Amino acid sequence: MVSEVELKLDVDADAANAIEQSPWLGGAPRSINQRSTYFDTPDRALKAAGLSLRVREADGVWTQTIKADDDRAAGLFARPEWEREVPDGRPVLDDATPIVGLIGDKVDQVAKQFEIQVERRLWLVDWKGASIEVAIDRGEVVAGERSARISELELELQTGSRAALFDFARRLHEIGPVRPGIASKAERGYRLSDAAPNAVKAQSITLTADMTAADAFRAIVKACVRHFRLNEDLLKANRHADALHQARVALRRLRSAFAIFKALAVGDQSDRLREELRWLAYELGEARNLDVLLAAIDAGPMRDDVARAREAQYDRVEAVLASARARRLLLDLVQWIDDGAWLDRKKNREARSIPARLFAERALARFRRKVKKGGRDLVRVDDETRHDVRKDAKKLRYACEFFVGLFDGERERRRYKKFVAALETLQDQLGALNDAATIPVVLDRLGLSGAAGVDKNPPIRSDLILAAADAYEDVVDTKRFWA
Template sequence: MASEIELKLDVSREAALAIEGSPLLVGEPQVIDQRAIYFDTPENGLRKAGLSLRIRRSGEQRVQTVKAAGGGTAGLFARGEWECPVDGDQPRLDETNPIRAIVGDAVERIEPRFEVRIERHLWMVQEGASTIELVIDRGETIAADRNSPITEIELELKEGAAADLFALARRLDARAPVRPGVLTKSERGYRLSDEVRSSFKAEPAALDDGMTSAEAFQRIVYGCVRHFRLNEAALFPDRNPDTLHQARVALRRLRSAFSIFASIVRGAEAERLRGQLRGLAADLGDARNLDVLLDHTEAGSLRDRIFSAREDAYDRVEAVLATPSARATMLDLLEWTAAGEWLRNEALETDRCRPIRAHAEGALNRFRKKVKKDGRDLLTADDETRHEVRKDAKKLRYASEFFKPIFQRKREKRRSKKFVAALEELQEQLGGLNDLATAPEVLRLLDPGGHAAAIASDPERKARLIEAADEAYDDLIDAKCFWR
């Protein structure tokens, strides 16, 4: 079993050409034509188990590779990997890899599922004191009668420090736009047979009970960046409201992770990153507010003005996401998470090494206590107070979702389901109240001097939502804590 650390970067074909022709890449590359067949059961048993199995042919040589995705997401991978030479296109399924042990008798039904054909250009690059393998892959994924193009860059650390991967990535980005890549080639292949999706919800955090707090924080950040990038890549040109919403959810989850792990991620760089994430979320906020308004406005001149303003807001979102600063935010976050000063700060070592279950229990208790205290007077509270309770509830929900994989005993799972359901109901009602509070101000900008803002206030609906939120709050407080 070997380990690899690599940074995958999404690029356009034009960007790849610009980088390949730049002074950053010296000399002629090694050119390798690759053909890889990926295997799975008809029910995708390997995929569900977090494994991929391929046989890659380069020239006359064939190598079988089994990879375990583990927690390696958001472009930064630290995977288990098992390799062995094979004579043909029939996989070797024995004690040299974990497949038979994981899928059992289903191993007999493993079959070819799709093929990846790549022309790989490879350079060895010195960055600082590190040696990095840089490859530009161009090709396509093929499954039956469907295919999808591939253009991506991979930076694999051969010797040296992980931080140098990001230094090289920044130099590439200065030549042409690059963004963290989050799809493996196997995922691209499976997508050819999956139902087409326009938005992506958060996936379960890849945590286990044996982790430290630092390891868990890293896994959570990588998962959140993956969540953001999947939706960022799908946002244009369709401008689907759910896609934008999920991109904003990913940013909120990232910011919540900083709060949940505040005891180990202190420092100036952490605060700078939190500020950048907050600013990026705000840049997406206007478009989201207009999406909500549009969904609750009947056909007519006002709806037409809202739609026009919404299109302008999406133009601004598209422009913001194309800026170097937006791209740098994700690279900076990944670098700091993988190799930042917080990992070397001796004052934080005890908390970093704390078992994740103990950290999770403390964080969940802290956020629940805050929701309980601040939400006890929802019936008489003002809009600002209810908004603060809504933010507290979000942090509690995200913490509950992040830590769910480490509370898997039967009673914990049963209580977790009820607790999160009550929390979601509270969030839904408070979210409706926040939409009501936001709508009049947005409409005043679109309809100065008009009556739309007054109509949007809807006092009867507000009263119903406040009562429902108060009931949801009582249900949440009555729900048993799944972590105790």
């Protein structure tokens, strides 16, 4: 078993060509044609166990590889893998692999699921004291009757520092646009086998009792980056409102993580990342407002005007996501969380080393107090105060979702479900109030104030406020699931 340190980057065909022709790769590459067949059971038992199994043929040699993929990682992977030569294209599954122990009798059901053919070009680059293997993969994934092109760049650190690895990635970014990769080839094949989703919701995050607060922060940020990148790709492909919404949710979760872990996220670089995340969230916000407005408008000329404005705003979103600033933000974030100065600062040394569960208990209690204090007399406070309560309730909910894996007792799980359900109701009511306040502002900005066509039976504002106050009381009365 070996451990890789690898930076996976998504590139389009033009960027891959430009990078290959640059002087930084240092001469002619070594070229390998690879044909990889991926295996699983019909009910995807290996995928459910977090494993991928492939048999790859290159130059007449068959190599079996089992990888423990971290579905929550983004860009940088440190993953175990089991590799051996096999006689032919069929896998050899015995006690030398983890598969038999994980799926038991189902091992007899393991069969081909999809195939990936790529031309891999390899260079070995010396960069600032590091030895980096550069691989550009071009090819195709085939699952039954469906197929999709592959264009990827992988930087694998052989020796040297991770800082040098990222520095080299930035140099390549100057030549052609690159983004942190979030999908292994196995994931690409599985997705091709399934119906393409309109959007991807946040996945659960694996936190364990032996983690420190720093470990938890790193896992959470990587999961949020992955959530964003999955929906960024879908948004570019389908312009679906759900993909935009989930991309914004991912950014909100990232920003909440910085607030939750504020004792750890110290220094100028973390401040800059927070501001850049705020900028990107803002840029996506107007398109989301127009999606909300469209859902409230009847068919007719006014809806057509809003639809045109929506398409123009999505054009802007697409341009923002394609910008060097947005791409640089993601690279900086992936590097910072894994190798940033926050990991070595004296100021946050104690906070970094706190057991993750103890940190979670304190953070959850802190945000619950903020919601409890801000929501008192919710009927009589002003809109700004209610908006602040909404933001604090979101942070508390995200904290609950981030940390739930640390509270896995039966009673803790029951209480978690009730607590989060009460929070969701409060968010829904406060969100409806926010939408009701936002729609007139957006109409005015479009020059459509007073026009006919908006939902003629919108929720009554006073009813929404009363419902939000009731939901607040439920949150306060619901038992905590943490200590």
